[in-house]
Amino acid sequence: MKIASFNINGIKARLPRLLEWLEETKPDVACLQEIKTQDEGFPAAEFEKIGYGAIWHGQKSFNGVAILTRDQQPEETKRGLDGEPEDEHSRYLEANVTAPGGGTVRVASIYLPNGNPQPGPKFDFKLRWMKRLRNRASEIWREEIPAVLAGDYNVIPRDNDVFSVKAMENDALMQPESRQAYQRILHDGWTDALGVTYPAGKIWTYWDYRSGGWQRDQGFRIDHLLLSPLAADHLRSCGVDKEHRGREKASDHAPTWVELNL
């Protein structure tokens, strides 16, 4: 079972590329971030045409997450995180999905706040949001089910997950507080699939549009798939569809995925 995470940076601008990627790589589940549209503008019919059911949590202009599932409809289990009622960003969506073998897998599509500039209120919001995410992750963990928390975490976990530590040293993505908050979730028992599979790092999931980031292969790893123990036990492989980042009108992120033997 293949589960992917893809920050598409605008579902309207990206639709042809997104449909192309789905047809070429056929993920069973695609967790999307930055759909950047209100609920009414979500092109559900386009996905249905190629055999994907969907749920989505939209917002005007910014943020927005969705979950697409092949040959089935996701069963929504959570929309938004608890703990901050005044937070109106659409950044979290969660569902149960049926695995090919018949079992159930919980998946979440996560768009964690960027947090720049730091220090400041946006960075504080990021850290609060990470605490709320950790609380939700713990609830899922205690259910003892196969689960995959997939998304754009906006965290560079290690120094070897970035092309230049110096270039990014003041960025919210790699502040010690951001890394610690991420690490706490891992310490709770979640497995960063690409992190453990490629301990030497140098695997990027994002390349900036500016400064020729793609052309120079200057990127970093911020899109992560965190596996519960029952998912991690069955990790077969994982990777990044890097080639898709180099296409015309590409997102600045590449699709990132895990394959589980469930």
Place this chain on the structure above:
DNA sequence: ATGCCATCCACCGGATGA
């Protein structure tokens, strides 16, 4: 220190992103 590029909305420049 800032712009670099791309997206969105809405009216063409400002906000946001990472």
